[in-house]
Amino acid sequence: QVQLVESGGGAVQAGGSLQLSCEASPNFASVHAMGWYRQRPGYPREFVALIRDGGETDYFEDVKGRFTVSRDNARNTLYLQMDSLKPEDSAIYTCHRDWVYWGRGTQVTVSS
Numbered sequence: 001q002v003q004l005v006e007s008g009g010g011a012v013q014a015g016g017s018l019q020l021s022c023e024a025s026p027n028f029a030s031v032h033a034m035g036w037y038r039q040r041p042g043y044p045r046e047f048v049a050l051i052r053d054g055g056e057t058d059y060f061e062d063v064k065g066r067f068t069v070s071r072d073n074a075r076n077t078l079y080l081q082m083d084s085l086k087p088e089d090s091a092i093y094t095c096h097r098d099w100v101y102w103g104r105g106t107q108v109t110v111s112s
Contacts, residue, residue: 002097
């Protein structure tokens, strides 16, 4: 059974940084894509970032230049480096594998 567990969320002031992690088990052997979505209060769930098996990345326009998605296949871990955080980035961030398996999410709160 595939399990995804996020970590690294927390509270930070505007302009600060956080790195989210998503540890996957079992390994990435057959994965095609992994990524992040977020759920902000009063908004539908929205795409944040994607990294394909070949390493190609895509980002939500609002986070381009501030967020970086990466993966470490040896550690079976997906990352989201978030810099220059804004209060509007406050949300529950959830990782997925192939849009089939999802984690439970980790809360990010950015104060002004």
